[in-house]
Amino acid sequence: VAEPNWLDDREQRVWRSFYAMRRVLDRAIDRQLVEAGLSSADYDLLVPLSEAPAHELRARDLGKRVGWDRSRLSHQLRRMEQRGQIRRHDCEDDARGTMIALTGEGLRAVKAAAPGHVDVVRRYFVDLLSPAECELLTALAAKVLAAADITLD
Amino acid sequence: VAEPNWLDDREQRVWRSFYAMRRVLDRAIDRQLVEAGLSSADYDLLVPLSEAPAHELRARDLGKRVGWDRSRLSHQLRRMEQRGQIRRHDCEDDARGTMIALTGEGLRAVKAAAPGHVDVVRRYFVDLLSPAECELLTALAAKVLAAADITLD
């Protein structure tokens, strides 16, 4: 049982700052989306669907895009189907699969929410980044994702 | 109605990277804490309590430390009291207030969880940062918090 390798002051400061920043960003984003009638979870799924060919994706692939497990995805899709944002139908290639299609209502909702969402992302994050900070943060994120064996696309 | 100021490729990359990184960190932290029998919410509150004089804080002050609203705090404290991690008693100075005191069980739990928690924070975040990156990120977080009218301490 080795002595724990506690964080020094500088390390503790950056970690607590980062943790607080994350929370502030989440709140700001959630508030804007709620005004637009969506949850963050809704938006996370609506965006890849709106960018997909024919506005539809297999549930498995959608889950991989957003990094969610099957259970979370299934529960969220059930709620979104009840709200009329998406529609499920069987996958033709693979009888185990489910296709998720954006409805007109879902597309309308994400298009309506997107400009305000970008405003918040800019105001509380992107516009505060210098080019150097931008590069640094992208590189850091790649390292963090690699440490967890994850790659984006 | 001005044309939305969409993110360019570089901006979109840093935002999506950051968003994914945040999720990976959350998951890693949650998993470790669950092994230690705590939720992230438990840990967020147990740490400031364990650092406070006499291991107790007024609910109002605890809420300010972690940046939570009263409702979230109250619900979480109710669950933690049921689990025997904290105990509430009346505030002597101000009859509106509630004092939150760590129990022996709560203190034991946070002390047991802390070394593993630091390991995860190091492995997936702090140890990936150079000193220069550390400074830059701390400064960025301060800007984000300032944009939301928040200061740490």
Place this chain on the structure above:
DNA sequence: TAAGATTGATAGTTCAATCTTG
């Protein structure tokens, strides 16, 4: 057996409403 997906139970988060005290 493994992959894709769903479901139920439980815990955590948010908003609105309420209650008490300064």
Place this chain on the structure above:
DNA sequence: CAAGATTGAACTATCAATCTTA
């Protein structure tokens, strides 16, 4: 009236168990 705190309802996230098909 404002500040501190609690509660109920609705929503979201996670784990374990289950079901179907490759």
